[in-house]
Amino acid sequence: MNSTTDTHQGYPGWRWSLPNGDSVFVAQQGAQVLSWQAKGRERLFLSSASIADGATAIRGGIPVCFPQFNQRGNLPKHGFARNLEWHCVPERSQGSEKVFELVANSSTLAIWPFQFRALLSVLLTESDLKVQLQVENLGPQTLSFTGALHTYLAVKHLDAVSLHGQAQQAEWDAVRDTHQSCSGVLKFDAEFDRVYDIEAQAQPTWTLQEGPNALQIAQSASWGQSVVWNPGAEKCSQLKDMPKDAYQGMLCVEAARVTSSIQVQPAQTWTGWQSFTV
Numbered sequence: 001m002n003s004t005t006d007t008h009q010g011y012p013g014w015r016w017s018l019p020n021g022d023s024v025f026v027a028q029q030g031a032q033v034l035s036w037q038a039k040g041r042e043r044l045f046l047s048s049a050s051i052a053d054g055a056t057a058i059r060g061g062i063p064v065c066f067p068q069f070n071q072r073g074n075l076p077k078h079g080f081a082r083n084l085e086w087h088c089v090p091e092r093s094q095g096s097e098k099v100f101e102l103v104a105n106s107s108t109l110a111i112w113p114f115q116f117r118a119l120l121s122v123l124l125t126e127s128d129l130k131v132q133l134q135v136e137n138l139g140p141q142t143l144s145f146t147g148a149l150h151t152y153l154a155v156k157h158l159d160a161v162s163l164h165g166q167a168q169q170a171e172w173d174a175v176r177d178t179h180q181s182c183s184g185v186l187k188f189d190a191e192f193d194r195v196y197d198i199e200a201q202a203q204p205t206w207t208l209q210e211g212p213n214a215l216q217i218a219q220s221a222s223w224g225q226s227v228v229w230n231p232g233a234e235k236c237s238q239l240k241d242m243p244k245d246a247y248q249g250m251l252c253v254e255a256a257r258v259t260s261s262i263q264v265q266p267a268q269t270w271t272g273w274q275s276f277t278v
Helices: 232-236
Strands: 002-008 011-017 023-027 033-038 097-103 116-125 128-137 143-149 152-154 161-164 170-173 178-181 192-197 205-210 213-219 225-230 250-264 269-277
Touching: 002 023, 011 033, 023 116, 033 128, 128 143, 128 250, 161 250, 192 250, 205 250, 250 269
Parallel strands: none
Antiparallel strands: 002 011, 011 023, 023 033, 097 116, 116 128, 128 269, 143 250, 152 250, 161 205, 170 178, 170 192, 192 225, 205 213, 213 269, 225 250
């Protein structure tokens, strides 16, 4: 395995690769995976208009949303973890896996009064990527949070894509604020923002189908929910860090906890992961 410090679209971080050419890049900001190359193709979307100033949230890759999902609370949108600098932990990193750490500090405690340690592990194997978040409660009180691995997948054209899985699971359409059961086959021709309850399955799986090509997406049941999102043409045109037609080249499939919080008792650790296989 080859590993180097590098930059990707203006973001400093770490890149490592396998002998077969598969590679991954993780930014220091947010420990955010910005690139995953597998079988000669980039599998993650990163907006060409993303603002690389070291503070603004990065539009694309796999943002770590913690300790708040979206604006469902008093913290900054999607929490603070994606905006802060994480550090690589050499003693925990080995082979084709690297581990990154964020620990509570004065800036986090000022807005969220919990002592915590977050570890993000990124494991690259042939045709496969696994990203795992661990949250350790270092304080004396129960730690409560929502969040996500807000994965932006790259697609060649959204019109040719379908997402399969979660048939009959509870579905909340956040655009229309309606509740129903998932049809099991999702197509995308307008703004799409839906939350799926997946607690009934031991290892929830989606299949992203793009013509003859398939990407398998799995996540731990500990997340409890999945989110599928695309801004559509109108909303995309309003996003300053997205080209107007960029919605056609991406689809977010997220491992998430949105509508209820994850509880971590003192001295305990919660673990949630998401994986991708081509």
